[in-house]
Amino acid sequence: MFDLTRLSDLASAPFDTIIDVRxxxxxxxxxxxxxxxxxxLSDEERARVGTIYVQxxxxxxxxxxxxxxxxxxxxxxxxxxxxxxxxxQPLVYxxxxxxxxxxxxxxxxxxxxxxxxxxxxxQTYRRLVARRxxxxxxxxxxxxxxxxxxxxxxxxxxxxxxxxxxxxxxEGLANHRGSALGERGGQPGQKMFExxxxxxxxxxxxxxxxxxxxxxxxxxxxxxxxRLFAAMKAAPRIEISAxxxxxxxxxxxxxxxxxxxxxxxxxxLDLLVxxxxxxxxxxxxxxxxEGGHEALAAELIDLHYDPRYRKVRERIEGEVLEVIRAETLxxxxxxxxxxxxxxxxxx
Numbered sequence: 001m002f003d004l005t006r007l008s009d010l011a012s013a014p015f016d017t018i019i020d021v022r023x024x025x026x027x028x029x030x031x032x033x034x035x036x037x038x039x040x041l042s043d044e045e046r047a048r049v050g051t052i053y054v055q056x057x058x059x060x061x062x063x064x065x066x067x068x069x070x071x072x073x074x075x076x077x078x079x080x081x082x083x084x085x086x087x088x089q090p091l092v093y094x095x096x097x098x099x100x101x102x103x104x105x106x107x108x109x110x111x112x113x114x115x116x117x118x119x120x121x122x123q124t125y126r127r128l129v130a131r132r133x134x135x136x137x138x139x140x141x142x143x144x145x146x147x148x149x150x151x152x153x154x155x156x157x158x159x160x161x162x163x164x165x166x167x168x169x170x171e172g173l174a175n176h177r178g179s180a181l182g183e184r185g186g187q188p189g190q191k192m193f194e195x196x197x198x199x200x201x202x203x204x205x206x207x208x209x210x211x212x213x214x215x216x217x218x219x220x221x222x223x224x225x226x227r228l229f230a231a232m233k234a235a236p237r238i239e240i241s242a243x244x245x246x247x248x249x250x251x252x253x254x255x256x257x258x259x260x261x262x263x264x265x266x267x268x269l270d271l272l273v274x275x276x277x278x279x280x281x282x283x284x285x286x287x288x289x290e291g292g293h294e295a296l297a298a299e300l301i302d303l304h305y306d307p308r309y310r311k312v313r314e315r316i317e318g319e320v321l322e323v324i325r326a327e328t329l330x331x332x333x334x335x336x337x338x339x340x341x342x343x344x345x346x347x
Contacts, residue, residue, distance in 0.1 A: 023039050040100050069100065133198055141235075142232055156334060160345075236318045
């Protein structure tokens with residue numbers, strides 16, 4: 001059995017493919033990084049076998065389950081696995097490293113493939129993720145990238161790697177733009193978000209700081225691990241400042257998907273009724289329908305985003321390293337900000 005003791009073991013393990021044989025719903029909730037889904041029991045089959053085990057007989061459940069596993073394994077071997085040669089090495093796991101993964105790995109081994117099973121299955125991996133996020137200290141010192149909504153912080157983050165600075169894009173991991181209008185069409189579940197975050201943290205070079213965008217304790221509907229959030233609140237920060245006109249123009253570009261979909265924009269604006277009142281929100285909808293998207297963005301900045309961000313900033317404890325003042329947020333302007341952030345982070 002493959003003994004997974006650190007998350008980094010997965011990157012250095014001598015396996016060509018990681019195979020998750022759990023049911024599709026288990027895989028969708030969370031899985032090991034890079035794993036492919038080859039379920040040996042569907043959700044319906046798993047529920048059926050479990051019911052027989054509890055209500056009828058464990059022996060009968062195992063017999064029926066074995067037949068289903070064999071049938072599904074045959075389909076995988078004749079389908080997705082048909083192109084692999086004799087040197088292929090798969091790593092297989094299920095929920096606890098028990099019968100599902102053991103049965104499938106045994107069939108693969110009989111063919112001649114050097115298969116192995118993750119000891120303890122997904123539960124072992126999940127314990128490592130939880131330890132990385134909730135128990136262990138961050139390996140790198142944090143620098144917070146701060147600035148009001150519309151100052152292109154996320155785009156700056158994406159440009160830091162090419163400048164030799166490591167960063168973690170929380171909004172990218174959470175598939176959310178971190179604002180009331182920031183939904184991108186579906187966030188991962190909390191466990192999947194934590195898996196992505198743990199992988200990003202595990203990959204950090206402890207000798208260098210990591211730049212992280214200032215966020216609240218939630219990114220969309222996903223919760224930030226308390227240890228990371230505490231480190232972010234206490235971290236020194238770099239602030240980006242830009243005029244409202246430049247920020248409004250940038251937001252109109254960055255939220256181009258909503259600008260192009262009036263119905264979706266109306267739905268997102270409705271989320272602000274509780275905070276801004278029906279009359280004001282209806283006025284914003286009218287402005288959008290008339291094509292005044294930059295004017296709408298400017299009003300959202302003045303009346304919604306900036307007042308709320310001031311309250312968030314009151315909870316940030318770290319010192320300000322430097323304020324980067326940008327007059328424009330076009331491509332050249334964002335590149336210039338990224339250059340400055342890199343200079344400060346490396347100092």
